[in-house]
Amino acid sequence: MTAKVGRVDHPVVAVHDLQQTRTQYQKLGFIVPPSGKHQEWGTENLCIMFPDDYLEIRGIGDPRKFLAGVDTFLEKGEGLYSVAFNARSADESYQAGIASGLDIKPPKHLNRKLVLEDRTLDLHFRTVMLDHSLYPGLTHANLCEHLTADTLRQPGWLDHPNGVQAFGRLVGVVSDFDAAESAYIRLLGAGNVQRDGKHIWLNFGEGADVELISASEAELRGDAQPERGEAYLASATLLVRDVTVSRQVLTSNGIRFETLEDGNIRVNPADACGAHLYFKQA
Known part of the structure; x- marks a missing residue:
């Protein structure tokens, strides 16, 4: 159970x-x-x-x-x-x-x-x-x-100029992958937990999934936050209707961001109140 x-x-x-x-x-x-x-x-x-x-x-x-x-x-x-x-x-x-x-x-x-x-x-x-x-x-x-x-949800609240429609993924950092895998199997069931070396994916059948990575991987991605300790919620990816429109909105509003090789947008955390946010084409 x-x-x-x-x-x-x-x-x-x-x-x-x-x-x-x-x-x-x-x-x-x-x-x-x-x-x-x-x-x-x-x-x-x-x-x-x-x-x-x-x-x-x-x-x-x-x-x-x-x-x-x-x-x-x-x-x-x-x-x-x-x-x-x-x-x-x-x-x-x-x-x-x-x-x-x-x-x-x-x-x-x-x-x-x-x-x-x-x-x-x-x-x-x-x-x-x-x-x-x-x-x-x-x-x-x-x-x-x-x-x-x-x-x-009230009328007009879902019509975001940046085109965001939903969350696609959350990413967390863990140091002990064996303990993390065991904990989530207990919480979610083995069928919802997949592990591949230093990555764990949590799937819920609908909505956003969760990826767990190492601190070194978070460092490579630019999402390391060592002040949070050895385990923490590191980033969130939001799905958008049109990533080109999202870039235009961010640019016109003076938001700092970078476009990654995969086309995703990485918002500067300083412009998102400390949150590490990504925009991805749905």
Whole structure:
């Protein structure tokens, strides 16, 4: 048995200032809705929506409340901090995880309020926290069941000028490949974990996959972040309708980037609030 982990639901970028970040991600060519507040936690966020997944940008609103490790992460700078996997039923995922002997926490309710010009969106989730040993290379991870999926995406929020449609891949760094392979087989099942030497791929049947690489490989790619330790979430690739249009948007907005030999765009992390982001032709 496994914990019934679904597709990559949303990676998370942690930042110091949400409003500055909103402006910067608009320059990156995203439609960025207003920020919302987690009622039970001390965090606030921006959610950049795509049809089947999204990018969350999270900051601190009330440091007296639970922060899910955002404060500790930000001590070493902004960047990719977490990934939430979809859970069709938080209760079923939790029960399956417990039956499999996994160290996971019972589901907890989370409410996010998002104030728009004409109304307030009242969004509800159930989250299942995973023990750190279960997700090497992802910095932080949890399961998320959406209770208000019908109101999560609003008209106009998916029409990004940069053409981004979805996440294609997340890349994490690990130092112990045997331990990482074992951990993910326990979490996801052997059929969803493939290993080839110093690479591990995690597949979910739909949506983005996850690639785990060594620190030396991350260095070659320009994504090494040694301040994060021996295991961390290193980069994310977003799929776009037309990479030529993406380049035009980034250029016109003064965003620094490079076009790689494979045609992919690598955004300068300094222009993405510390996040190592790639744009790839869908």
